[in-house]
Structure formats: C-alpha cells, structure tokens
Amino acid sequence: MTGPTLITVLRGFKVRTSTLDNFLIANGHPNGIQTGPSPPIYKYDYDNCVATDETSEVLRAKVRAAAASMPSDSGTATNTTGVLLVVPSVEGHTDSAWSYVSYSYAQVYAQRHITAEDPSERVPPGFEELRQEVLGHSSHTDHRDEGLLGLFVVSARERAGMIPAVLRERYKELPIRCDRCEETFNSWSQRQWHRNTIHGTDEELNPMPENA
Structure with missing residues (x-):
C-alpha cells in the first residue's frame, strides 16, 4: 500500500x-x-x-x-x-x-x-x-x-x-467534548453522530475542509 x-x-x-x-x-x-x-x-x-x-x-x-x-x-x-x-x-x-x-x-x-x-x-x-x-x-x-x-x-x-488548521482544531483536545452536553468522544465522527442522533443536528460526520 x-x-x-x-x-x-x-x-x-x-x-x-x-x-x-x-x-x-x-x-x-x-x-x-x-x-x-x-x-x-x-x-x-x-x-x-x-x-x-x-x-x-x-x-x-x-x-x-x-x-x-x-x-x-x-x-x-x-x-x-x-x-x-x-x-x-x-x-x-x-x-x-x-x-x-x-x-x-x-x-x-x-x-x-x-x-x-x-x-x-x-x-x-x-x-x-x-x-x-x-x-x-x-x-x-x-x-x-x-x-x-x-x-x-x-x-x-x-x-x-x-494537516489543515480546521482538522487540527477538531483534535486539539482529547477527549472531544459535545458542545451541547457533557458527553466526550475519541473521534470527531463519533461526536458528530452523537449530535445528530441525540441533539437533532444535521451535519456531516467527518466533513472535508473546503479550502485546504
């Protein structure tokens, strides 16, 4: 590979x-x-x-x-x-x-x-x-x-x-916190899935940087 x-x-x-x-x-x-x-x-x-x-x-x-x-x-x-x-x-x-x-x-x-x-x-x-x-x-x-x-x-x-700044920002602190409750996660996609499922947001799980 x-x-x-x-x-x-x-x-x-x-x-x-x-x-x-x-x-x-x-x-x-x-x-x-x-x-x-x-x-x-x-x-x-x-x-x-x-x-x-x-x-x-x-x-x-x-x-x-x-x-x-x-x-x-x-x-x-x-x-x-x-x-x-x-x-x-x-x-x-x-x-x-x-x-x-x-x-x-x-x-x-x-x-x-x-x-x-x-x-x-x-x-x-x-x-x-x-x-x-x-x-x-x-x-x-x-x-x-x-x-x-x-x-x-x-x-x-x-x-x-x-690594683009927007991606570094996502992982600058681990575990990653949900901004709507106290849940924490080891990956950005887990956080996004939680926010979509529990808090009703509609966002991509791991969005690609738009200009990087």
Whole structure:
C-alpha cells in the first residue's frame, strides 16, 4: 500500500536537479540535495504554518543574505518562509530531472482556491539573486526551461503534507467534548453522530475542509 501523495502549488522557478546539486556543492554541501532526486521529507512548524528541510534552509539563508546586501529603508528582515525545495515524484516513473524552488507555496489537502495571495505573487527581496546564482552552476547546453519562472503544480508520492488548521482544531483536545452536553468522544465522527442522533443536528460526520 502506497503512502499519501503531496500536492504543492508554488510560485518560483524550475531548475535541473543536477544544477541545484552543483550549486549546493559549491556552497559547502558536498552531498547536494539532502534526499537526492527524491522529494524532501519536510518538518512542519504548525505554529507558523511552515514546511522546511535541510536544503530549503540553505536556500532561505541565501535569500536573506542577498536581501541584507540591498539598500533598504524598511529595516524589516526578509520573510523567507515561502522559499521551499519541491521535487516531483510519481510511482512507476524514474526520478525527475527537475526540481522547483518556490518563493511562495500552498499545499493541497483536498481542494484549494488559488489566488494572487494564495500562494502570494509577492517575490521576496533576494530571491531573484538566488535564482541567478543557482543558474550560474548549470552545466547543460540546452537551457530550455532552466530557471523558468511561473506558477507550478507538483505531485510527490509517499510524502505527507501539513494537516489543515480546521482538522487540527477538531483534535486539539482529547477527549472531544459535545458542545451541547457533557458527553466526550475519541473521534470527531463519533461526536458528530452523537449530535445528530441525540441533539437533532444535521451535519456531516467527518466533513472535508473546503479550502485546504
């Protein structure tokens, strides 16, 4: 049985995995991408709704360094939480020759309305400098699509995404209490069944998030 499939909608650039490896090696990371041609295994900071991995942290540091060298009147540090390495993977196919580096992204749990703000179209200072530096390590003569900027949808097999806030809210306290009496339950669907049967509500037992 295969694991979950992670769908990521991202704004950023497309780059050959070998080019990104060359960039990382030149910057003191001799193994290149931590997970090789496989999708990263993200760690999730649920307090700030941020995904990260070792390679993404390297890329974020580069963006911050580039932004810090630019003249600025704001005095505000560049937010690099949208910078993320994303690698496609589909069962039965060879590893992808391409990777993606985002400046903003949104993971799709079930269904999501994509807008100019989600994921954001705003490019953080220093990101273009990162893109140019990465592309400077390309060893390919065919540069078609190398460094292409755009909106991309990427699928990665057997990778878990962030649990949506609406689902985390349901299980933030166990046991789960009925909001109409003192009964408690171990699952949300049990609570909903109780409310429908005992209290006369008409609600789905385990509703899917509408925009996540």
